[in-house]
Structure formats: C-alpha cells, structure tokens
Amino acid sequence: MAPRILVVDDNPELLSLLVQLLEDEGYEVSGVGRGAQAVEKARGQPPAAAVLDLLLPDMMGFQVADALRKQQPQLPLIFITGVFKGGKHAVDARQKYAPADYFEKPFDAARLLEAVRRAVPYTKPAPAPAPEAAPAGGDAFEDVDLDIDVEEEGTQDTLELTGRVKVTGGNLTAEIRGANLTAAPLVPSGPAALVRPPPPPGGRPAQPRPAPVAPPSSRRGELRDNLPALITAFYLSRETGELGLQRGKVKKVVYFERGMPVFALSNLLADRFGSFLVRVGKIKPEQLEDAAAVAAASQRRTGDVLVERGLLKDTERMYYVGQQVKAIIYSLFAWEDGTWVMSFKEKAAAESIKLDAHPANLIVRGVKKLYKPERLRGMIQPEDRLIPSVAPAYQLEDVDLERWETELLPRVDGHRTVAELLALANRPEPVVQGFLVALMSLGMLERQG
Structure with missing residues (x-):
C-alpha cells in the first residue's frame, strides 16, 4: 500500500x-x-x-x-x-x-x-495500459477537441490590449512596443474564412503517437471567481503544467512553465490566429478567407501564407502571437462559471514563441478590464474594511500600478470602509472596485475580520 x-x-x-x-x-x-x-x-x-x-x-x-x-x-x-x-x-x-x-x-x-x-521513499508501480477509448456519454474536459472550432454563445467581449508585449522565441527575448490594440468581436463574413479548413484527400501526414499509458490523475473543480487563485497556485509552486477551462463546448488551456503563463490555446473560432488578426484590424476578413483556402490546399499554416503574401511581416508574427495569447488568457476572466482541470505536462516547451508576462499583472488587468460592475459589487461591499494581507501571494513590486492607485493603497488600512475609499479615490465606482478586487485576488488585500 x-x-x-x-x-x-x-x-x-x-x-x-x-x-x-x-x-x-x-x-x-x-x-x-x-x-x-x-x-x-x-x-x-x-x-x-x-x-x-x-x-x-x-x-x-x-x-x-x-x-x-x-x-x-x-x-x-x-x-x-x-x-x-x-x-x-x-x-x-x-x-x-x-x-x-x-x-x-x-x-x-x-x-x-x-x-x-x-x-518517505516510495517507487510508484508501473501504470496499467490505458483503455482504447473513453466511455460514451462522458463529460470529461478531454472530450472537447481543441482542433474543432466552436462559436461562443452570446456576445463576445471587446478586449483592450496594451501595445507592449514581451515574448521569447528560441534564445531571443524581446519587448515589442506598438499601439494599443482593440480585439473586437468577430463578425463572420463567409464560411470559408471562419471554418477550419478540412484536411486534404487522404488526410494529413500521420503524426507518431507515444505508446498509450494511463493518464495521470487530475484535479477538477467549478470555476467561481477563482481563476486568479488557480493561476497563483502554479506561480507559488513554480509548477510546469496546464490549466484547462471549459464552459459548454468552449475549451481554453493556459500553459505554464515554472509558474509563469507562457502560452494558451482555444477551440473558440474567434481565438484562432487568423481570426485574431481580423479582430485587431491587421488583416481583412476576405484576406483571411483567401489565405485560409491556400493554406488548406498546401497543408501549411495560415500565418505562413499571410507572411508569404506580405500581409504579415515575419518580424510581426512574434508580436501578434504574444498578443493573441494574452487575449485568450484575458478572455477567461469574463467567465463567471465553468469547470477547471489542472495537470502536469510540459507541452509548452515545444512552442517556438512564448509570452513573457508576470501573472500578477495578468490577473490585475484581467480583473480590472473583464469583471463587470455588477460582478464587482457582488464581491466587495461598501461597508467592507480592507487591510493588507499578512501573507501576500505577490509582492507590490510585481504589479504595475497607476499613480492614483499608489496614492490610495496606503489608505487601505482597515480604518476606512470601501465606501470611504471610493470617495477618496474620486474615480468611477467600478474602476476603484476593480482595483481593490484585483489586489484581493492577488492575496495582497483581505477583509478585516
């Protein structure tokens, strides 16, 4: 035993x-x-x-x-x-x-x-062979294929992305600065541009598969305003692995290396690289449609075709991939329900372009930009009194704060209610609430008592 x-x-x-x-x-x-x-x-x-x-x-x-x-x-x-x-x-x-x-x-x-x-020395027994197929009717996270595009139900959120992005590729680490981007909801212009091109006759070249082994155990749970805590769990343990999140048929995965989120994938149609370039205005829908058709016929990536046609510079690809990854991660903060699963794998190591962003800043921006006012009002009450946490998950130097936020933070000492802090900040209520909830999500502030 x-x-x-x-x-x-x-x-x-x-x-x-x-x-x-x-x-x-x-x-x-x-x-x-x-x-x-x-x-x-x-x-x-x-x-x-x-x-x-x-x-x-x-x-x-x-x-x-x-x-x-x-x-x-x-x-x-x-x-x-x-x-x-x-x-x-x-x-x-x-x-x-x-x-x-x-x-x-x-x-x-x-x-x-x-x-x-x-x-406690212990040698794990050899795993039993994995079953050939999962039982029918299961609702496991893995049942949703990332290679199948789905459309999100309801209205997509417009994402405001800072023009600065830091990425790594091979031995190169680059901080690229551009104009701020707005990722607007995707407006379908034609089925060929939006549906993943089908494989050519005869299928794609077969990829070698590893010998089947029993899958490792995984932890699952309900997504209820705990996305920041899940990201922080990887950060605190410096773990390498995956955090999968699912809502209905939509599945997104955030990949971590030593606690840092470095990549993300999604089966949502609007999150594909070509669709993302359309959403931020880099290319036009008809240009994507044409490039996607050529990519399908030649079994190449759509991005390669866009570069070949001069619609995307090769030097720009790293920048836009970094922004796409940020957009996928940020979009998850808008989810108020769903399920999560974590596992320990090293898939991100194979990615040629990786995001280089501190999780504290991703959490702060995700909360401030994607938590709607009614959601914030449900998480923090006017009569609440907040105090600095005894054991914060992050340090203050990990977070980029605005000037008014640095001026307000010393006054968050338990002597003032949230309502009084709102009056002192002299900013719109959701803006101040977003700042306070963001620091609570980082474990830097907590309710008194």
Missing part, C-alpha cells in the same frame, strides 16, 4: 495542486485546509509524513506540528510558509522540529517532491 502524506494549506487551489502532484507520484494523499482537521485526520489515518503551511485560519502550523508529533513522535515534517521568511525562522524550526525541509512561498514544487521522496 502506498504511504499516506498529509498536506495542510488553507489555499484550496494550491492544496489541490500539491495533492495532485503527490498523487501523480503514487502516494496516498489527505489534503485539508484547517489545522484542527489535520490533527483529526491524522488521528484516524496516521500519515507517513506531513506537509504543513505555517499560517492557517484556526491555528499555527507549528501548533499542528506539536499535535502531530504527540501522536507520532518520529513523523517527518515539511514546512511551507508565505509569512515566516528569512533564515531565523528556518533555523528555529529546524532546531525544534528537525523538519525534513522548510520552503518559502513561492517555492519549487519539484524540490518539495524531492523532500517528500527523501522522507
């Missing part, structure tokens, strides 16, 4: 990520978000090791460690913290508890996994 690892963290998304990380290595995992739950769980199901966040809502992680050691004096402990940082805290913890390791957020999840392996 696989060893059981107890994981305790009050961040549900990070907890899900850590639980899945250990389950993928074959461990049995108990994940809880409260200290009292952890002690009770350990009493009924003694763990082989415990991974403890030091700041919990009901008790300190050190108190949980004391309680666990009373039950199991030799229990290996691994501490993670976002607040007790610096050499002194690690030294004190090592002197009292002799923990297997001590990590400060953001931390390297791969190193944490190595620490668990050292404390």
Whole structure:
C-alpha cells in the first residue's frame, strides 16, 4: 500500500495542486485546509509524513506540528510558509522540529517532491495500459477537441490590449512596443474564412503517437471567481503544467512553465490566429478567407501564407502571437462559471514563441478590464474594511500600478470602509472596485475580520 502524506494549506487551489502532484507520484494523499482537521485526520489515518503551511485560519502550523508529533513522535515534517521568511525562522524550526525541509512561498514544487521522496521513499508501480477509448456519454474536459472550432454563445467581449508585449522565441527575448490594440468581436463574413479548413484527400501526414499509458490523475473543480487563485497556485509552486477551462463546448488551456503563463490555446473560432488578426484590424476578413483556402490546399499554416503574401511581416508574427495569447488568457476572466482541470505536462516547451508576462499583472488587468460592475459589487461591499494581507501571494513590486492607485493603497488600512475609499479615490465606482478586487485576488488585500 502506498504511504499516506498529509498536506495542510488553507489555499484550496494550491492544496489541490500539491495533492495532485503527490498523487501523480503514487502516494496516498489527505489534503485539508484547517489545522484542527489535520490533527483529526491524522488521528484516524496516521500519515507517513506531513506537509504543513505555517499560517492557517484556526491555528499555527507549528501548533499542528506539536499535535502531530504527540501522536507520532518520529513523523517527518515539511514546512511551507508565505509569512515566516528569512533564515531565523528556518533555523528555529529546524532546531525544534528537525523538519525534513522548510520552503518559502513561492517555492519549487519539484524540490518539495524531492523532500517528500527523501522522507518517505516510495517507487510508484508501473501504470496499467490505458483503455482504447473513453466511455460514451462522458463529460470529461478531454472530450472537447481543441482542433474543432466552436462559436461562443452570446456576445463576445471587446478586449483592450496594451501595445507592449514581451515574448521569447528560441534564445531571443524581446519587448515589442506598438499601439494599443482593440480585439473586437468577430463578425463572420463567409464560411470559408471562419471554418477550419478540412484536411486534404487522404488526410494529413500521420503524426507518431507515444505508446498509450494511463493518464495521470487530475484535479477538477467549478470555476467561481477563482481563476486568479488557480493561476497563483502554479506561480507559488513554480509548477510546469496546464490549466484547462471549459464552459459548454468552449475549451481554453493556459500553459505554464515554472509558474509563469507562457502560452494558451482555444477551440473558440474567434481565438484562432487568423481570426485574431481580423479582430485587431491587421488583416481583412476576405484576406483571411483567401489565405485560409491556400493554406488548406498546401497543408501549411495560415500565418505562413499571410507572411508569404506580405500581409504579415515575419518580424510581426512574434508580436501578434504574444498578443493573441494574452487575449485568450484575458478572455477567461469574463467567465463567471465553468469547470477547471489542472495537470502536469510540459507541452509548452515545444512552442517556438512564448509570452513573457508576470501573472500578477495578468490577473490585475484581467480583473480590472473583464469583471463587470455588477460582478464587482457582488464581491466587495461598501461597508467592507480592507487591510493588507499578512501573507501576500505577490509582492507590490510585481504589479504595475497607476499613480492614483499608489496614492490610495496606503489608505487601505482597515480604518476606512470601501465606501470611504471610493470617495477618496474620486474615480468611477467600478474602476476603484476593480482595483481593490484585483489586489484581493492577488492575496495582497483581505477583509478585516
């Protein structure tokens, strides 16, 4: 039987990520978000090791460690913290508890996994062969094919994109500056321009497929204003993997490398590269239609044909791919429902062009631009009092703030209500609410009490 690892963290998304990380290595995992739950769980199901966040809502992680050691004096402990940082805290913890390791957020999840392996050695059994096909009628995220275009129900949101984009390609990192872009809703002009070209007779050249293996376990959940927390979970753990999101038939995937969002794909018709160029006014619908037809006939990418015809410079492609990836990620902030699934893969490593953007700024801009006023009013009340978080997920220097925001932030100290902050800011209510909710989404502000 696989060893059981107890994981305790009050961040549900990070907890899900850590639980899945250990389950993928074959461990049995108990994940809880409260200290009292952890002690009770350990009493009924003694763990082989415990991974403890030091700041919990009901008790300190050190108190949980004391309680666990009373039950199991030799229990290996691994501490993670976002607040007790610096050499002194690690030294004190090592002197009292002799923990297997001590990590400060953001931390390297791969190193944490190595620490668990050292404390509790275990070899994962070889996986069983995967079934040939999924059962019919399933509603799994993987059932939606990214290679099939769908149209979004309802009205698309207009996206305002800053003209600056930072991307990497091969060994090159470039910050490209252009005029601000407006990605307008896609207006169909003809079926040939909007439908993915069918494969030529005889099909496309067959791609080699790896031998079938059992898919790794994955964590799933409902999307309810927790997209920032899901992105932050990858950032805090420096994980490489995928965050898939689905609403109806629309599926989008954000790819991470070491905690940073670097690429995104979508099966939404309006998110395709050619369609995106039409939405931002780079090319005309009829030009895309013609290029798509040539690409289908010659089994090439539409972007290659656009470059060949002089409609898109090769040097511009990197810029517009970066903007397209940003647009796909930003559009997800408009989703108020749906489902999410996270998995650990390294598909993004194969991408030749990657976005180079800090997740804190993506979250701030996504919240401020895509959260509608009524949504913001439901998340923050006039009588609320906000205070700086004790253990913020990000640092202030990670975020690009406007001048009025830097002037208002020191006044968010718990002494003033949100209504009073609105009056002090002298800005439209949704603008100020968006700023405050964005910093709450980053874990930099929290409600008093």
